[in-house]
Amino acid sequence: MDTAFKVVIPARYASTRLPGKPLLEIAGRPMLQYVHERAQQSGASEVIIATDDQRIMDAATGFDAAVRMTSSEHTSGTERLAEIAEMMAWDDQAVVVNVQGDEPLIPSALIRQVAEGLASHPTAVVATLAYPAHSIDEVTDPHVVKVVLDKEGYALYFSRAPIPCQRDDASGSNPVAALRHIGLYAYRAGFLRHYQELEPSPLEAIEKLEQLRVLWHGMKIHVEIASEMPGHGVDTESDLARVQKILSGNCTIQ
Numbered sequence: 001m002d003t004a005f006k007v008v009i010p011a012r013y014a015s016t017r018l019p020g021k022p023l024l025e026i027a028g029r030p031m032l033q034y035v036h037e038r039a040q041q042s043g044a045s046e047v048i049i050a051t052d053d054q055r056i057m058d059a060a061t062g063f064d065a066a067v068r069m070t071s072s073e074h075t076s077g078t079e080r081l082a083e084i085a086e087m088m089a090w091d092d093q094a095v096v097v098n099v100q101g102d103e104p105l106i107p108s109a110l111i112r113q114v115a116e117g118l119a120s121h122p123t124a125v126v127a128t129l130a131y132p133a134h135s136i137d138e139v140t141d142p143h144v145v146k147v148v149l150d151k152e153g154y155a156l157y158f159s160r161a162p163i164p165c166q167r168d169d170a171s172g173s174n175p176v177a178a179l180r181h182i183g184l185y186a187y188r189a190g191f192l193r194h195y196q197e198l199e200p201s202p203l204e205a206i207e208k209l210e211q212l213r214v215l216w217h218g219m220k221i222h223v224e225i226a227s228e229m230p231g232h233g234v235d236t237e238s239d240l241a242r243v244q245k246i247l248s249g250n251c252t253i254q
Contacts, residue, residue, distance in 0.1 A: 003095065003112070003115050003116045003119040003120075004045050004094075004095070005044055005045065005094075005095040005096065005097055005112075005115035005119070005186070006044055006045060006046045006047075006048070006088075006090065006094060006095070006096045006097065007039040007042065007044040007046070007047045007048070007096075007097045007099050007111060008047075008048050008049075008050050008080070008081045008084050008096055008097070008098060008099070009032070009035055009036060009039060009047070009048070009049045009050065009099050009100070009101050010050050010051075010077035010080040010081065010098065010100065010101060011032055011049055011050065011051045011053075011056050011060075011101035012051065012052060012053065012056075012101075013051075013052075013053035013055055013056055014053075017235060017236055017237075018234070018235070018236070018237070018240065020055070021101070021102055021234065022035075022051075022056055022059075022101040022102065023055065023056060023059050024234070024240060026104060026240075026243060026244050026247050026248075027244065027247045027248045029063075030059050030063075031101070031102065031104050031234060031243075032049065032056065032059065032060065032101050033059075033063045033065075034104035034105075034247065035099060035100075035101055035102075035103055035104055035106065036049065036060070036063065036065050038099070038103075038104070038105075038106050038107070038108050038111065039097075039099050039108070039111060041108040042097075042108040042109075042111035042112045042115075043108075043112055044097070044111070044115075046066070046088075047065070047066065048066045048067065048068055048084055048088070049065050049066065049067040049068070049101070050067075050068055050070045050080045050081065050083070050084050051067060051068075051069065051070065052069065052070055052071060052072040052074070052080075054069075057069055068084060068087060070083045070084065070087075071083060076210050077098055077100065078098065078185075078187075078192070078195055078210060079195075079196060081096060081098055081187065081192050082192040082193060082195055082196050084096075085189040085192045085193060086193060090189040091189060092188065092189055092190030092193075093188060093189070093190065094188065094189040095115050095118050095119055095186055095187075095188065095189075096186065096187050096188070096189055096192065097111055097114055097115050097184070097185070097186045097187075098184070098185045098186075098187065099111060099184065100183060100184075100233070102233050102234045102235065103184075103230075103231065103233050103234075104231070104234065104243055104247065105230075105231020105232055105233075105243060105246065105247075106184070106230060106231055107228050107229075107230065107231060109227055109228060110129060110182070110184060110226055110227065110228065110230060111184070113129065113224065113226065113227050114127050114128060114129055114184050114185065114186045114224070115127075115186045117129075117186065117222055117224045118186040118187070118188065118222065121220075121222040123220055124154065124219075124220040124221060124222035125187065125188055125191040125214065125219045125220060125221070126185055126186065126187055126191065126211070126214055126219070126220075126221045126222070127185070127186040127221065127222045127223070127224070128155075128181065128182065128183075128184060128185050128186070128211070128221060128222075128223055129181075129182040129184055129223065129224055129225070129226040129230075130147050130149075130179040130180060130181050130182060130223050130224075130225060130226065131179065131180055131182065131225060131226045131229065131230070132178070132179060132180070132225075133146070133178040133179065133180045138178070138180055139162045139178045140162055142160040142161070143160070144160070144180055145158055145159070145160060145180070145181040145183070145209060146158070146159055146160075146161070146162065146163050146178055146179060146180060146181060147159075147163075147179050147180075147181045147223055148163050148164055148179070149179070149223055153222055153223055153224065154220050154221065154222055154223070155211075155215060155220075155221040155222075155223050156215075157212075157215065158181060158207070158209050158211055158212060158215075159207060159209075160207055160208075160209070162178065163178070164177055164178070179223075179225075181223075182226055182230050183233075184230070185211075191219075195213075195214075198213055198214075198217050199213075200213055201213050201216030201217070202216075203215075203216055204216065231243075231246075232246070
């Protein structure tokens with residue numbers, strides 16, 4: 001499928017665990033530069049870094065990225081994307097992929113896959129990806145988001161809890177049915193404009209998962225099984241050290 005799409009990379013300087021995270025150095029370059037390169041390799045027609053910090057803007061300009069300054073009042077990357085969609089006057093049907101600025105190992109193929117997933121499912125307003133959980137630790141870890149789907153591949157629910165609950169496996173040791181969500185999203189630009197008008201849902205507040213706002217308001221999220229394993233994101237110092245080793249060529253991606 002020849003799908004035209006845009007990529008926006010929201011990048012905030014503030015981070016509770018790793019301040020200045022997008023600019024942390026990996027093998028001599030800022031982490032954000034690796035993310036930008038992966039996005040460019042996906043075949044996107046435009047790749048824009050969206051930030052609220054001059055330091056990130058300066059760094060992005062330094063490696064010749066398109067970068068736009070956005071409001072510091074946004075509470076999510078989705079809101080930042082919505083501002084960019086409005087700023088760039090993108091058509092309502094334009095497909096926009098949100099690639100997080102702390103994913104230096106994100107496969108370019110997955111960026112294209114999620115864009116094509118949305119383009120090929122016109123009743124969905126959002127598309128995302130998942131892959132089978134490999135261990136019970138993944139299933140029970142509240143930091144790992146799980147998703148359950150209907151027979152057509154549309155999301156029924158996302159949760160930090162183990163879902164689906166396997167009633168007849170008291171030990172909970174069988175992760176076969178569980179799907180681990182990948183935080184990579186494609187949106188239609190028109191939906192991004194509408195998203196800002198949607199009231200947050202009680203489920204979103206409980207789970208701290210903004211995608212539940214979409215389901216709460218009766219809209220569809222299409223989910224495909226990722227064509228390959230996603231790379232490691234960077235949330236902690238240990239994540240950073242692991243990615244530094246991989247991108248320095250000192251270890252392989254597992």
